[in-house]
Amino acid sequence: MSGLIWLTLAPLFYAGMSASAKLAGVYVSVWQIGLGRFVLGLVLVPVIVRALGLNLWGRQRFLLTVRGLCGAVAFLLLVAAFQRIPLSVAMVLFYLYPAFTAILSPWVTGEPTGRGAWPFICGAFVGTTLILWPGESSGSLGLGHLFALIASLMCALTLLLVRRLGRENNIYTLFFYLCLTGTLASLWPLLMQEGSILPGQVVGWIGLAAVAVFSVGAQLSINQALVLIPAPKVSVMMTAEVPILACFGVIYLGEPIGWRLVVGSLLIFSCALGLNLRPAKSVPA
Numbered sequence: 449m450s451g452l453i454w455l456t457l458a459p460l461f462y463a464g465m466s467a468s469a470k471l472a473g474v475y476v477s478v479w480q481i482g483l484g485r486f487v488l489g490l491v492l493v494p495v496i497v498r499a500l501g502l503n504l505w506g507r508q509r510f511l512l513t514v515r516g517l518c519g520a521v522a523f524l525l526l527v528a529a530f531q532r533i534p535l536s537v538a539m540v541l542f543y544l545y546p547a548f549t550a551i552l553s554p555w556v557t558g559e560p561t562g563r564g565a566w567p568f569i570c571g572a573f574v575g576t577t578l579i580l581w582p583g584e585s586s587g588s589l590g591l592g593h594l595f596a597l598i599a600s601l602m603c604a605l606t607l608l609l610v611r612r613l614g615r616e617n618n619i620y621t622l623f624f625y626l627c628l629t630g631t632l633a634s635l636w637p638l639l640m641q642e643g644s645i646l647p648g649q650v651v652g653w654i655g656l657a658a659v660a661v662f663s664v665g666a667q668l669s670i671n672q673a674l675v676l677i678p679a680p681k682v683s684v685m686m687t688a689e690v691p692i693l694a695c696f697g698v699i700y701l702g703e704p705i706g707w708r709l710v711v712g713s714l715l716i717f718s719c720a721l722g723l724n725l726r727p728a729k730s731v732p733a
Contacts, residue, residue, distance in 0.1 A: 450672075451672075451673060451676030454677075458669040458670040461663075461665040461666035461669055463689045465659055466526070466530070467693060470531075472484075472659060475651050476655060476656060479637045480646075481659055482527065484655075484659050485630065485634075485659050485660060488664055489623060496620055503618070504621060504624060506618070508617075512622070515613060515626070518606045521599075523599075525595040525598050528592070533593060533596070536698055536709065537703075538595075539693045540579060540690060540709070540717075541576065541596035541597055544597065545607065548604035556605065565723060569723070572720065574712075575713065575714070576712065578711055578712035579709055619671045623671075673685075687721055694713065
């Protein structure tokens, strides 16, 4: 029962984090949101690791750093996409990552992509083409769409590296490197920007606090869900973030919706489910 609770909370927390980042983007910069996303975890994780008696720095530190950087860049690009295109479009494009994961898996983890995965991969990219085709729902193609697609690719690399590094490292070490590299990646551009380093309005601080709290809640809930429930079921449940955020964008933010967005979203969403439900291939000995 506790596993089901954590599994239900995970996509809700992730949706809350993305929605908060979208709303906060009106008052603060991408770098401020990034710093708010990662600093709290950077402070909390060492305390948790020390209390549990675990190794904080882990093994294969170079790959841990690469994994953290990929995850941090994925988040920052997704936030940048939120500020340029509708939330619903950005999230649907971001959820191409199961297709990218299947394509890159043989090179990163040594796990082959079965022939049965390719119809889902092709279907996902057909859905992307429909969404990106110029129309009322997508508008003119620009940096926002490119940012969402690159964020999806970086997320796929992050997940594959987590699978590879998770054999020798605990989940808190993986999260710590994400927060460490994310803080550094956000801090330097923040110090270089012309505007104020700190948010100038109270609503900006509230937005950053919401991003930080939802971020930690999302990470802890998905980690607990993965401990209690098989990973394929967790992956399927996490796709619930897409319709939640799409509805938030269309209903609350008044974002436009057209048939290409609907059909393309259904294609990407169903193909992501199909890829997540396929049995995983074993790594060759």
